[in-house]
Amino acid sequence: MGPACIAQISDPDSKEQFRQMIHNEVDEWVDELLCVFDEDRQPTLMEMSELFTRTKQKFLGDCLQRMIEEKYADLLEQEYASCPKCAKRCKKRFDSPKEMVTMQGAVGVIRPWFFCTDCSIGFSPFDDAIEVSRKKHQFDIQKKAVNLSADVTFSRGSEIFEDLTGQSISDHFIHETFEAVGSEAHLExxxxxxxxxxxxxxQASTNKWRPILVVASDGAHLPTRPKAGRSDKRGKGQWQEAKGFRIYLLSKSRIIHVASWHQIQNEADFGKDLALAASRIRQDSVRIAxxxxxADWLWKHxxxxxPKGREILDYYHCAEHIYKVAKVQYGDRPIKGLQWVEGTISRLFFSEVDNVITGLRRMKPNNDDAKEEIRKLIVYLKNNRGKTHYRGDRAGGYPIGSGGIESANKFICHTRMKRSGAWWVKETGNEMxxxxxxxxxxxxxxVFNTYKRAHVHHY
Ligand SMILES: [Zn+2]
Known part of the structure; x- marks a missing residue:
């Protein structure tokens, strides 16, 4: 809370009262800090800093508690309240203690609890007003913990969190909160x-040109396993394809990210998701690559x-297919193989895909593997012949491959998902x-606000 909130305490007496209480808290904190002067040796900077870290949680937690008690005095002393569902006036049933842990430390309040007999629901107007989470660790902690665990394992997240904040949270708490937030993370x-x-x-536009908007789609295989029942042994894993897209803008000096979306899902759902993203882009304001x-499924969608997009076969993927042929055809003559690869790629670059296909047809395969790889490459180039105009792409400022943005894909799919030994239940993988x-x-x-809204009202 900023100073603006404190200023809203209308009664000058309660402001003064708050100030006095904080002064008392400071005195208590200073008492704890004073122990330094009783020691007979000089503490180091690090030791003094750690003393502050150890003691500030109690100090700040107590200050926060005082603020809540002043600011919400009326709700904490409420005897009657209206039912949130039917608006019937209900009398307080009992006082109910609630322990809340925040980034600033622990706070304990005793708030009145109400019950509507008509609707059979219990409720607390205080909880709604200050947005209390049902969990002990409150939303501020939940938000940071989930963010952290997107990059490190739940158990590592729990260690790092405690080390940096002094707040101890279990890996189970992080995992559970992660799944709850993830299930509220919708494409919209x-x-x-x-x-x-x-x-x-x-941002990416200049006076002269509409910027190029790149839509890159791909699939990445992720290790998944079935959800195991209580008595089941953990099921055997299976690789499933996460289908997704990345949309970014090419500006003169940098790449401006627009949107990423990946899910383990079928191609129809991929198509629906891409359509939603497309509906938010004013397509006339950009040139689209x-x-x-x-893969056919991604081109279709x-x-x-x-519909006005310029279709470009990813240059790096295409080159990989060419290298594959070279490897089986020229395995024993690497220099010759390399020359052939370079010749083929440069002809493709100059849009001579038909010449490349003719050349492949004339090639004498050195073995059965080579025969098969050559056949596959011919099919691949024939299917994609309209998308290999690399020279024109370059001249128009279009990208010819998503090499530069591959790192984004790695960031999304690989780092956390392909950690060794991690087999994901599909749902959890998609939440991640x-x-x-x-x-x-x-x-x-x-996304977090949507989760919070869904979890703040308890009745
Ligand atoms: Zn009611």
Whole structure:
């Protein structure tokens, strides 16, 4: 809370009372700090800093408690309250203690508890007013803990959190909160709003050109396992495809991220999700580049969502296929293989895909593997021949591969998801992906607020 909130205490007496109480708390804190002067040796800077860390939680927690007691005195002493459902006037049933741990320390209040016999619900107007979480550790802690565990394991998160804040939270608490926030992280919140996207497009625009908006789709295989029942042995794992897209803007000096979204899901759902993102982009304000490898499902949906997009076969994926042929065909003659790769790639670069295909047809395979790889490459290039105009792409300022942004993909899918030995239950894996994307898209605040709204009213 900022000073503005304190100023709203209307009664000058209660302000003065608050000031006096804080002074008393300071005195108590100083008493604890004074122990330094009783020691016969000089403490180091680090030791003194740690003394503050140890003692400030009690001091700040007590200050917070005083503030709540002053600011919400009327709700804490309330004898009658209206039922939130039917508005019937209800008398207080009993006083109910609530312990709350915040980033500042622990707070304990005793608030009146009400019960509406008509609706059969118990309620506390105080809890609603200050947005109390049902958990002991309050929303401020929950928000930071979930954010942290998007990057480190739950048990590591619990250690780091305690080390940095002095607040002890269990890995079980982080895991549970993570799943609760993740299940409230919907695409609608994770993708930035139309206004926000328009703002980013404006940032990337110059007077002369509409900026290039890149839509890159891909699939990444993630290790998953079935949800294990209580008596079941943990099920055997299986690799499933997370399908997703990244949308970003090319400005003169940098890449401006717009939106990322990845989920373990089927292609129809991928298509629906991409359509929602597309609906938030004013497509006339940008030139659109569609990037992907050879997979049909992603082209089908990108084309539908961005009909004016320029289709570009991801150059790096394409090169990988060419290297594969070289390896089996020229395995024993690496220099020759390299020359062939370079020749083929440069012909592709100059849009001579038909010449490349003719060359492949004339090639004499050195073995069965080579025969098969050559056949596959011909099919691949034929299917994607309209998307290999790299020279023109470069001239128009379009990207020819998503190499630069691959790191974003790694950030989203790989770092946390492919940790060795981690096999994800599909639902948990998708929650992890959604929270990751929200953090990366700059929409985590919004996602967390949705979660908070869903968990603040207890009746
Ligand atoms: Zn009622």
């Amino acid at each position: 919140d994770v993708i930035p709003t139309e206004e926000e996207i328009a703002k980013r497009i404006k 569609l990037l992907g490898d050879g 990108m084309r539908t969502c961005f 992906l959604r929270i990751h994307c929200a953090i990366y898209n700059g929409t985590y605040d919004k």
